[in-house]
Amino acid sequence: MCVANARAQETASVPYDHNPAAGKFYDIDGFKMYTEVYGSGPPLLMIHGNNGDMSAFSKNVPYFATHYKVILADSRSQGRSLDPDHNLTFEMMADDYAALLDAMNIPSAYVIGWSDGGINALLLAMRHPEKVKRLASTGANLWPTADAFQPGLWEGEKKEYENGQHKIYITAKEKNDRKLFLLDWQEPHITLAQLHSIQAPSLIICGDHDLISVAHTLLIYENIPHANLWVVPNSGHGTLREHAEDFNRLVDRFFIEPYKDFR
DSSP: OOOHHHHHHHHHOOTTTTTTTTEEEEETTEEEEEEEEEOOEEEEEEEEOOOGGEEEEETTHHHHHTTTTTEEEEOOTTTBBOOOTSSSOOHHHHHHHHHHHHHTTOOOOOEEETTTTHHHHHHHHHHHHHEEEEEEESSOOOSSGGGGGGHHHHHHHHHHHHHHOOOOOOOOHHHHHHHHHHHHHHHOOOOOHHTTTTSSSSEEEEEEEEEEEEOHHHHHTTTTSSSEEEEEEOOOSSSHHHHHHHHHHHHHHHHHHHHOOOO
């Protein structure tokens, strides 16, 4: 069986987010954070997007787990990391991931973040620089205004915000979904000056048809001191899933090869 077929079968067979053999909860600042760990080697933390869970990385874990210790976690109020009792900010989630690495006795890790996870990766590198060896951030934005997104996206979100303002949310899922929507409607608020504090070599990624505008992604790249840029051709927001083979190979190469500044 070829390696690609073997990895495809593993992707289909591993129940990421529901694998008792790999799963564990950690007490992190008022909630229980669910994690799963695969493989061995240098630690690699993967951070998923809004209202998602660790299964977002099902096409990436089989590749990276051959030579990294891959750490998957459900972010606060998402997946199996339930937290109905607190408000939510990106800064809070970045601090959660730093606390998780401490709880796992991991001084620092490589980091891959997708969408909201890409925002968390940037904030982790800013707020806890000692925790991040190198990072790859795909589909992240710095602020929640129309210029950060593809045309029409912000206007659609504005309608959803307004339609939900006077709605009564009854079930736990409805309340949590609204909380996660408001997180992306109201945040993040990262300045270009703050990006200058990131010292970890950073690979900044977007699709050429991403939800995040290429111009906004270029701003992120230009304001991180040691950054490379990758605009993935023929890709939307899900670069790591739509182009998994290229994503895995190129991010891995960025992590292991000597870093080069091209600016």
